Amino acid sequence: MRTWFFTENAYPNLPDADSYESIRVNLPNSHFDPDTGADLYHMYLDMWCAADEMGLDIMNNEHHQTATCMVPAAPILLGILARETKKARLLILGNPIANRKQPIRVAEEMALIDVLSRGRLECGFVRGVPYEVAPANAFPYRGSEKLWEAHDLIMKAWTHHDGPFNFEGRWFHARQVNIWPRPFQQPHPPVWITMGSANSADQVAQRGHTGAVFLAGYPNIRKIFDGYRQSYLENHGQDAPLDRLAYCAMIYVGENEKAAQEGANRLLWYMTSNKVATQFNNPPGYHSPSVAANIMRGTTSSSGLPLVPKLDEQMALGNVCAGTPEQVFQQIKSFWEYSGGFGNLLMMGQAGFMTFDETINSMKLFSEEVYPRLKELTASYDPGAMRELRTSTPDVQTVDIGSLATQFVR
Amino acid sequence: MTTVNKTTIKLPGVDLQVLRKGSGPQVLLLHGDDGPEDRLPVFDRMADHYDVIQPVHPGFAGTAIPEHFDNLQDLVFLYMDLIDHLDLKDAILVGFSMGGWAAAEIAVMSTQRFSKLVLVDSVGIKPGGPFDRDIADVFALPPSEQTRITWHDPLMAPDPATMTDEELQLLAAQRVALGFYTWEPYMHNPKLPHRLHRINIPTQLIWGESDGIVSPQYGQALKNMIPGASMVVIPKAGHAPHVEQPEEFMKHFLDFAKS
Numbered sequence: 001m002r003t004w005f006f007t008e009n010a011y012p013n014l015p016d017a018d019s020y021e022s023i024r025v026n027l028p029n030s031h032f033d034p035d036t037g038a039d040l041y042h043m044y045l046d047m048w049c050a051a052d053e054m055g056l057d058i059m060n061n062e063h064h065q066t067a068t069c070m071v072p073a074a075p076i077l078l079g080i081l082a083r084e085t086k087k088a089r090l091l092i093l094g095n096p097i098a099n100r101k102q103p104i105r106v107a108e109e110m111a112l113i114d115v116l117s118r119g120r121l122e123c124g125f126v127r128g129v130p131y132e133v134a135p136a137n138a139f140p141y142r143g144s145e146k147l148w149e150a151h152d153l154i155m156k157a158w159t160h161h162d163g164p165f166n167f168e169g170r171w172f173h174a175r176q177v178n179i180w181p182r183p184f185q186q187p188h189p190p191v192w193i194t195m196g197s198a199n200s201a202d203q204v205a206q207r208g209h210t211g212a213v214f215l216a217g218y219p220n221i222r223k224i225f226d227g228y229r230q231s232y233l234e235n236h237g238q239d240a241p242l243d244r245l246a247y248c249a250m251i252y253v254g255e256n257e258k259a260a261q262e263g264a265n266r267l268l269w270y271m272t273s274n275k276v277a278t279q280f281n282n283p284p285g286y287h288s289p290s291v292a293a294n295i296m297r298g299t300t301s302s303s304g305l306p307l308v309p310k311l312d313e314q315m316a317l318g319n320v321c322a323g324t325p326e327q328v329f330q331q332i333k334s335f336w337e338y339s340g341g342f343g344n345l346l347m348m349g350q351a352g353f354m355t356f357d358e359t360i361n362s363m364k365l366f367s368e369e370v371y372p373r374l375k376e377l378t379a380s381y382d383p384g385a386m387r388e389l390r391t392s393t394p395d396v397q398t399v400d401i402g403s404l405a406t407q408f409v410r
Numbered sequence: 411m412t413t414v415n416k417t418t419i420k421l422p423g424v425d426l427q428v429l430r431k432g433s434g435p436q437v438l439l440l441h442g443d444d445g446p447e448d449r450l451p452v453f454d455r456m457a458d459h460y461d462v463i464q465p466v467h468p469g470f471a472g473t474a475i476p477e478h479f480d481n482l483q484d485l486v487f488l489y490m491d492l493i494d495h496l497d498l499k500d501a502i503l504v505g506f507s508m509g510g511w512a513a514a515e516i517a518v519m520s521t522q523r524f525s526k527l528v529l530v531d532s533v534g535i536k537p538g539g540p541f542d543r544d545i546a547d548v549f550a551l552p553p554s555e556q557t558r559i560t561w562h563d564p565l566m567a568p569d570p571a572t573m574t575d576e577e578l579q580l581l582a583a584q585r586v587a588l589g590f591y592t593w594e595p596y597m598h599n600p601k602l603p604h605r606l607h608r609i610n611i612p613t614q615l616i617w618g619e620s621d622g623i624v625s626p627q628y629g630q631a632l633k634n635m636i637p638g639a640s641m642v643v644i645p646k647a648g649h650a651p652h653v654e655q656p657e658e659f660m661k662h663f664l665d666f667a668k669s
Contacts, residue, residue: 025550026550046609059612131580134549134550137594139590139593140595141475141586141589141590151648226533279549279550279552279553279556280550283549283589284549284582284585284586284588284589284590285586285589285590287582289579289582289583289586290575290579290582291579291583292511292579292582292585292586293575293578293579296553296570296578296581296582297570297578298570310459395560
């Protein structure tokens with residue numbers, strides 16, 4: 001098991017949520033104080049550097065026009081980390097390539113980071129959440145077709161070393177493509193793609209990339225991971241390696257239950273602060289008409305995040321792991337076994353107002369007391385035994401998951 | 411009263427749904443963002459005088475967007491095929507909102523099969539500069555604001571709370587189609603103002619005075635680009651004057667169509 005420390009780099013110092021319509025897209029940037037912002041950027045970079053020192057790997061991402069994530073250009077921060085860190089692998093999850101107009105530029109940025117870090121890049125591609133549609137001005141209909149076309153172009157740009165080629169696709173055109181530098185890792189850095197359904201998992205598995213799932217919880221994880229494993233087996237004639245699957249949960253480890261609960265409640269800011277106006281939640285062409293209709297009616301949150309999250313419910317769902325090291329280990333183990341196994345844990349370990357110290361405390365407890373046991377657990381992974389365990393454990397019937405039923409792809 | 415004849419016409423690459431009613435001179439009616447107009451009184455009133463032919467833009471009214479479609483130009487070429495297929499002669503071309511844009515695109519290519527053109531609260535041009543909001547960004551407005559700018563009487567707006575799942579899903583699918591045809595450049599073709607001079611048939615613009623999506627001033631700018639065009643503004647009506655003031659709308663339509 002590899003664990004990737006992740007924070008979305010929020011700017012949490014906001015007025016009362018009742019005073020604005022949406023934390024995303026149209027919240028005026030007069031609320032952003034550059035001095036505070038500078039302090040926060042340095043704090044977040046320090047957290048990632050601490051992760052490196054603790055033996056954790058690093059994940060970052062980007063969003064646009066939002067206080068929930070101050071990073072509109074993830075490659076810039078990852079470029080800094082390529083220089084500042086020594087051992088950690090550097091996962092960007094990811095580049096919103098359906099929304100970016102120049103896939104070649106993405107291929108170049110990623111190659112640079114890979115070379116600078118001497119081959120520590122893990123390169124993720126994502127379709128992007130609905131509220132990215134307006135800032136990117138990218139009509140989301142056929143978004144996954146667009147994503148895969150950009151993907152094909154980037155892969156070719158990375159792996160083609162004999163001089164220029166041209167590309168004339170449906171969505172993208174490129175002339176005399178011949179990127180400098182080329183990637184450090186050969187033939188290319190590992191590729192990750194987010195997935196939110198068995199269908200999207202199939203697409204990822206066909207290509208043998210790592211498929212990452214965010215906060216799908218017990219209700220959804222099996223159908224997505226099963227979809228991946230089945231497709232991988234069909235396409236590659238062997239079981240999917242454990243490292244091709246990743247799950248992102250919010251994790252807080254405390255010295256005792258009380259401390260853990262306090263920390264986890266602060267971590268829950270990620271969900272509770274996500275006030276998004278309907279028009280940005282539900283751009284035409286992002287969701288299926290049936291999901292879009294539910295959002296228009298106001299019964300579903302389109303982000304896949306619950307309308308009113310509560311810690312105990314989120315823990316029961318498998319979205320949040322919180323407790324003492326022993327409790328957190330048991331929670332992850334239970335979810336890991338239920339899901340059929342995965343080799344990458346994306347640890348959302350900081351959100352909102354969580355300070356450097358409280359974040360580091362949790363990371364330390366995790367890396368010293370939970371992580372070694374997780375590594376042991378996954379080292380013992382045997383596909384056959386897992387299949388038996390998986391078959392003997394019935395699907396969990398959970399409480400109402402209406403608010404989480406929406407496909408959640410970062 | 412005759413009923414609406416719903417047919418599917420096989421055109422190259424697209425099976426097109428067409429709603430047809432009435433007899434008399436032909437009217438080719440291109441609907442707007444709210445979908446086909448055949449359930450409206452105004453459609454029946456027109457059918458009392460004309461052979462009203464209304465194709466359903468693919469993506470609206472439960473139909474699929476063809477795989478090879480990318481934007482409004484595909485719709486325009488589809489309708490060029492339809493016009494030939496139906497062998498239209500001296501037809502009146504009528505377009506509402508985005509259907510008006512499509513009608514203008516058709517007219518600048520050829521008016522040979524048409525006698526008159528009617529544009530109702532049409533989009534399609536951008537009179538102002540890059541920072542001017544000529545056409546309201548309907549995809550960035552909260553539902554309440556969208557209602558306010560679309561209707562003179564907000565009570566005319568469809569209310570999701572009273573709609574069935576099926577109706578709401580249809581509405582959601584039509585929003586996808588609207589976005590598909592109009593996303594970028596937003597609701598306009600920068601080349602259109604340089605082509606509108608080609609329209610050489612009598613043209614009437616009909617506009618709702620309270621239209622907050624494209625104002626009467628926008629209509630005036632469009633009118634000025636079309637040689638000899640005239641314009642009437644209907645009070646107490648927003649973006650859909652034929653829905654809010656059907657009597658007044660029909661009076662203006664018939665005055666022009668029969669002149």
